[in-house]
Amino acid sequence: MAAPILVFAIGNESRGDDALAPLLLRELEEWARAAGLGGQVELLEDYQLQVEHVTDLHGRNAVLFVDADVSCNPPFHFSAIDASHDNSYTSHAMTPFALLHAYRQVYGADAPPCYLLRVRGYGFELGETLSMEAATNLEQAKSKVRAWLADNPAVR
C-alpha cells in the first residue's frame, strides 16, 4: 500500500537553484525518520514531471509538489492546486496542474488533494551551485514543509 502522503521534488541538482527541491527532500528524509513519519510519507524526485507520474499520485491522501520558481516572491509560495488543462502537455515537462488533469483522464476521478510549494530560485546554469539567496529561501521552505507534515490530518 502506498504511503498516505507523497512529497514529490522536481529539479536537477547540477543546475544551480534547480537543486532547491531535491535538497529539501534530502533533509526531509532524515527529519521524517526522526519524527516517526517514515512509513507515512514517501519522498520521490525527478528532473521534471511527466505523464506516467499520475501513477505515483494514485492511492494517496495528500500530495505535495516542490519545485524551484523564478517568478514567485521570496522565500516561497505555498498553495492548494487543482487540475487545469494547460498547454504544458505539449512538452516533456508538465506542470503539476496538467498532471492532475491527466490523472482525471487516466483514472476517471479527481486526484487526491494536492499542494504546490514554489521556492524562489535565481540561477539555473549547468554546474552552478545553489545561490546564497536560494539557500536562505530553502531554510524557510523546510520549516514550512515540516510544519505541514506534522499537522497533516492525512497522516494515518
Next chain:
Amino acid sequence: MTDTTKNLETAAHPENLRRVAIDPVSRVEGHGKVTLLLDENDRIHQVRLHIVEFRGFEKFVQGRPYWEAPVMVQRLCGICPVSHHLAASKAMDMIVGATLTPTAEKVRRLMHYGQIFQSHALHFFHLSSPDLLFGFGSDVAQRNIVGVAAAYPDLARQGVLLRKYGQEVIRITAGKRIHGTGSIPGGVNKNVSIEERDYLLKDIAQMIEWSRDAVGLVRKLFEQNLDEFNAFGRFKAHTLNLVRADGALDLYHGGLRARDMDGNTLFDHYDYSHYWDAIFEDVKSWSYMKFPFLRSLGPETGWYRVGPLSRVTQCDFIPTPLANQARKAFMAFSGGATAGSTLGFHWARMIEMLHAAELIQELLHDPDLQGDDLVSTGQRQERGVGVIEAPRGTLIHHYKVDEHDQIVRCNLIVSTTHNNQAMNEAIREVARQYLDGKKLTEGLLNHIEVAIRAFDPCLSCATHALGKMPLEVELLDASGSRVDVLARSSDGAFCSPD
C-alpha cells in the same frame, strides 16, 4: 521556385527579408528555434533550425575522477539519463580494461531496452500521435495529448502504462528511478533478483501486445494518408548506426555501419574506439550545435541521418520474431517508399519499441540476470570510448583520464547532433512543399514542427523551473524593425513578455 530558394540555408540578401521565428519548437526536448526569411511575396529564402542553449557538460566533468562519470552524466539530460549512464560506463569499461561478465552485460542490456521502450512510448503516444491522428494543420486546441485522451482514451492510457513499465525496468536495473548507480566501470553493482524478475514478467505480455497494436496503428495511419506521409519532408540521406557482427539490429553494442543515400556501404563493422577517423564535427556561425560529417565525403555532402529509421532500415534483420516480421512489412510497404520517408521514423520507432518489449521478455527468462559475478577489470587504459544506440540515435562518449584518475578531456556527440543537418534538410523540404508563397498560419508552421518531431530531437537539457519563459516569438518587418512580440510561459499560456 526561384534559384534563391533551392538551398535555403543562407539567403542571398537577408537584410531585406521578413523574419518569422518558431521559438521554441514545442513537443521536442529542450529549446530549439526555427527561423524563416521571407520576401514581400511570402517566398521563402532561408530556413534554419537553431540550437539556442549551449551544453557545457564536457567542461563540467573535467577534473572529476573517472568512476564518477557514469553517475554525473545522468544530470546532463532529464530525458535520456540512462543512455548517458550506459555510454559513459562503456567508455569507462575501456579505461579499466574490462570485458563484461554475462550478468553485467545482460543487466545493462535490460536497463537500456527499458529506456528505449519508455522513451519511444512517450514520444509516439504523447508527442507525435496528436499530429498523426488529427492532422498537421488541425485545430491546435485538439492537437495535443488531451485531445487524444478525449478521442482515444484507451490509447492515451496505454501510453501512460507503457511508459511506466519502461521506467520500472530502469528502476530495478539501475537501483533508483533517477540518479541510478547500477552500471559502474567494468560491470554493474547489482543483479536482478527472482522477485524483481517476476514483478516485471507479470506485465510483459501486455506490453508486447500493446506494442504490436502501436505498430499496427502507424501502418493504418500511413494507409489512410499514404501520399502525404510518404512525401512529407522527404529527402535522401546517408545513414549511420551500430549493427551486431552478424548484421542484426543491436542497440547496445556493435560496429558502425555507414551507407550512402543510394544504399551503398561506405564502411561496415567499423571499430568505434577510433570514431574520429571516420567522423568529424563541423561548426557553423549560426548554431551552437556542431554538424558532424563522414570524413570520406567531406563537410558539404558527408552529413547523415541516425536513429530508428536508419537503424531499422540499415540492419539486415531484427533478432526478435515479431519485430522482424514488422520490419519486413515496413520495408515492403508502398514499394519501399515509406522506409525512406521522414515520417517513416514513427513506424520504425514503434518497431523498435516492439523489439525492446520482446527483448525484455527474453532477458527476463535468462538466468544470467541472477548471477553474482558482476564486475571485471583488466589493464588500465588512458582513453575510453563508449558508443550506444540511444532512443534518438548513435551516442558517443569519449574520455581521456590521467595518471591521477582524473578526467582531463571529454567529447560527447549526442544523437541529435548527428541529425543536425538532416533535420535542417527536412524542414527546408517542408518549407518548399507547404509554406513557399503562402500566408503563414499556425497550422502551416506546425508542419515544420511535425518534421522536427519525427526525429524526436533532444535539443538541450534545459531546466524546467516554474515561471520561466521558454517561448518568445518576434515578428520583424522588411527593414528589420520589430513589429510584434509574443511570449509563452511554462504553463503554455501566451502573455506579454513585459
